[in-house]
Amino acid sequence: MSTASTQAAPGRATRADVAKLAGVSTAVVSYVTNAGPQSVAPATRKRVLEAAAALGYRPNAAARSLKTGATQLLGMVIPDATNLYFAELAVAVETAAVAHGFDLLVAHSHSSREREAQLMHSFTSRQVDGIIMLSTVADQSATTLGATKTPFVEFGCNIGTPGGLAFTVDHRAGAREGVKHLIEHGHTRIGLVVGPEMAGIAHSREVGWMDALADAGLRRGPIFRADFSRAGGLEAGRALVESAAAPSAVFVASDVQATGVIRAAHEAGVRMPDELAIVSFDASPESEYTWPALTAMQQPIDEMADAAVEAIVRLRLSEPAESRMFSTTLVRRASCGCPPSVAQ
Amino acid sequence: MSTASTQAAPGRATRADVAKLAGVSTAVVSYVTNAGPQSVAPATRKRVLEAAAALGYRPNAAARSLKTGATQLLGMVIPDATNLYFAELAVAVETAAVAHGFDLLVAHSHSSREREAQLMHSFTSRQVDGIIMLSTVADQSATTLGATKTPFVEFGCNIGTPGGLAFTVDHRAGAREGVKHLIEHGHTRIGLVVGPEMAGIAHSREVGWMDALADAGLRRGPIFRADFSRAGGLEAGRALVESAAAPSAVFVASDVQATGVIRAAHEAGVRMPDELAIVSFDASPESEYTWPALTAMQQPIDEMADAAVEAIVRLRLSEPAESRMFSTTLVRRASCGCPPSVAQ
DNA sequence: AGCCGTAGTGACTGCGTTGTCATTTCTACC
DNA sequence: GGTAGAAATGACAACGCAGTCACTACGGCT
The missing domain is CATH 1.10.260.40 (lambda repressor-like DNA-binding domains)
Structure with a gap:
């Protein structure tokens, strides 16, 4: 040859x-x-x-990288871009990255730990200047990252993972506020649709639901567990509307699931918000276009994305950087029972 | 220093x-x-x-690339990942790319030609092994690519762009079939919600709508132009339901827009499909969760993604590769008026 | 003993770039 | 006219890797 x-x-x-x-x-x-x-x-x-x-x-970027040791490339892992919340976050991170002169290599884990590990290998091989991970499976900065010295940032559930930095929303407080809003609407029997028990995010939101009920001295309504997906929500929603003593309101742990719950209610002829009031989490673009439009806890996605990229920049400069927790905002729309005048 | x-x-x-x-x-x-x-x-x-x-x-990927002249990286441009159709396509392309040993660098153009041009520069600088472009703005393989010898593939409207290969769905035939289905439901006054005139995709779908009406000897219903977005669809939908002689059925050129149209109909108390039947295009995941669920023309996304990546692989090997046109499939759900037994 | 094939050596080149270094050329100011 | 300083030169050393080349070492086989 x-x-x-x-x-x-x-x-x-x-x-x-x-x-x-x-x-x-x-x-x-x-x-x-x-x-x-x-x-x-x-x-x-x-x-x-x-x-x-x-x-x-x-x-030639390859030659330049070889010489300078920097690639101006950030790697990001998300479970699945067809979940709009993840897609939005990826777009926000890309925008923040570009503003700092980086390109963003986004890859999908499909919530598989093996694939996540593969991707970390691929990223380190490509000498990315930083890694941003969004895992629904578990925290793993410490384990997978191992010897890697690449700046690592996580969008996750737990603050202060040993290996790296985490940027997250206060899931518990957010859920609490959402459920409180339902209580203020006069509901006393409030159910929960939430993700798999092993997902840290799901757990925090579940605890927030419990908090709000405890605050008001209310008993816990029924819990329905399902995947963080439209199909999962549909399944849970069907179980909910068919259950013997269906709650008059439900807190759904994510928009995608809420989309499914709404569909299930429509199928069963349950009127919303009169017969079933809903508050969900994320406030992604699709939540505005359901019928009724979803009242939801909104995450400050752009801020979180900026903070994550900024943290990576700081880590690269060996400057101190800290994990941060963001708060959510209640977006009142129609699904909770708020009048159209208040709803956006 | x-x-x-x-x-x-x-x-x-x-x-x-x-x-x-x-x-x-x-x-x-x-x-x-x-x-x-x-x-x-x-x-x-x-x-x-x-x-x-x-x-x-x-x-070290940089050193290896420098030596071998190959990066095992493919670049892809999409307008916006928060449009689920694009997100789905990006995920499908990533899967196909990974199967061939490539990573996929996805970037968002936000439908800006300047940003598209920037990205092409960034990609060539990174020495990507191939570029996959999805532009709603215009065909530009020939112009922007210029001297670049990087294999280039487009998901677009026109087959046989001079500079590169195109993989596309037969928008015109698909639209025609969708409208024909509405006609079979007995509708004689069928409107159109479509994207901006300059978008090639929008034009093809518009012509398909005209075809079907001409086939049946029907007069053209009203046309509503709007952005390819949920907000655009909402705006168009409001105009539609408020118009003096509103059509009894409408063909909407994309799922995202249809989501907005459905919302507008709900707001105005228009019952679907009885008072307004809808058929749309794309059949993305969200179209299954609207109420009523959307009857839509489905694109063979995985096939298209495979074909695009395969074409790039062939081009790199200097093997012949050809543009291809795919056909769509009608997915019957509820929005057209099909009975639940037929609907999925 | 002679020979062949397999496995491995170690030194080397070049990919395109960044940035250094010692030196030279040019311009402007006194 | 002399000279300081700025502007530019051209040669060079890495960066880490792939792969070449001319060899050697060691079996097993006839």
Whole structure:
């Protein structure tokens, strides 16, 4: 096999080509592209820039990374982009990353720990400058990351995982506030639709539900467990409306599930919010377009995304960075029973 | 500034470290990791693998790319992941890419041509092995790509763009079939909610709507133009239900828009499908959870994703590859008026 | 003994870049 | 006219890897 066959396709302009065309040395080209240590005369800079444009020159990222040790690439893992909440978060993180000069490599774990581990390998192999993980399976910064020294940030349930930083919403307090709102509407029998018990997020939201009921001295309504998915919500919703003593209100731990619950109620001819009031969590775009529109606890997604990227930037600079917990906001719409005048 | 400060963080194991620990030469390590040209004795291979595992060695992708000229990275541009159709497609492409040993770098254009152009620069700079573009703005393979020799594939409206390959659904035929279904339900006055005129996809679907009406000798109902978004659909839907002679059925050019139209109908107390029957396009996951569930033209997303990645693989091997057009399938649910027994 | 094939060696090149270094050329100011 | 300082030079060393090349060592086979 000839050596040539293992080389890159020809024709891509290199720094030397630009230098030649502009009539300068290769060092000057680098000075221009990277605001180098030496100043470059405006006229020369212009010549270089023109030559680069004429040749369609783009510095080879692989060579640059090899030299500088930085890739300007961040890796992010989400379970599944067809869950709008995750999609929104990924878009927000991308925006924040781009603002800091990074590209974002998003990969889907499909909630598989094996795939998550694979992805960590892939990311470290690609020498990403930071990793942002959103896992519904479990915290694993410490375990999987192991020897890696890559800045690591988690959107998760627990603050202060040993290995890295976590940015999360106060799931418990949020759930508590949502349920409290239902109580203020006069409901006394309030059910819960929530994710699998092993998911930390689900657990926190469940505890928040209990908190609010305890605050009001109310007994706990029935609990329905299902996947964090539309189908899971549908299943749980059907069980709810068919149950002997169905609650008059339900707190649903996520928008996607709430979408399914609403469908189940419609199927059974249950009127919302009169016969079944609903408050859910996330307030993703789709929650505004259900019928009735969902009252939900909104997460400050953009803020969280900014904070995560900022933290990675700081970690890279060896500056101190801290985990943070954000609070949610109640978005009143129709599903809780608020009048249209209050609802958005 | 010392040289050291521009180097990568220390501690990451290199090939030489592995070779030393395994007591072999560096070449052998490469032979093992890449199924090199020389065979390696099983015992030696095992020693190398163990050493690599012990050190947590991962070949540096930048160095490897620099040497081989391939990055095993594909770039994909989508307008916006919070449109579930795009999110689904991105996930499908990722799955197909991973099956071929590539990672997928997804970026969002937010339907901005400038951002699209930026992304093409970023991608070529990163030396991606292929680019997959989904643009609602216009075809631009020829223009933007210019001198780039990177394999380029488009999910779009037009087959046979000069610069590259296109994989698309037969929007026109799909729309025609959807409208035909409404006609079969006895509707004679059928409106259209469609995207901006400049979007090629919107145009094709509009023509399909006209086709079906012409086939049946029906006059064209009113046309409502709006963004390809939930908000756009809501706006169009409001205009529709408030119009003097509202149609009894409407073909909506996308699920996201249909979500808004349904909401508008609910707000106005218009019963679906009795007073307003709806057929839409895409059949994304959310279309199954609206009330009523949407009858829609389904795209073979997985097939399209596979075909696109496969085409890139072929192009890289200088094998012939062809553009392809896929057909859609009518998914009967409730919004068209089909009885529950037929509806899924 | 002679020979062949397999397994492994160790030194080396080049991928495109960044940034250093010692030196030279140019410009402007006194 | 002399000189300081800025601007530019050209050569060079990495970065980590793939893969080549010319060899050697060691069996087993005839």
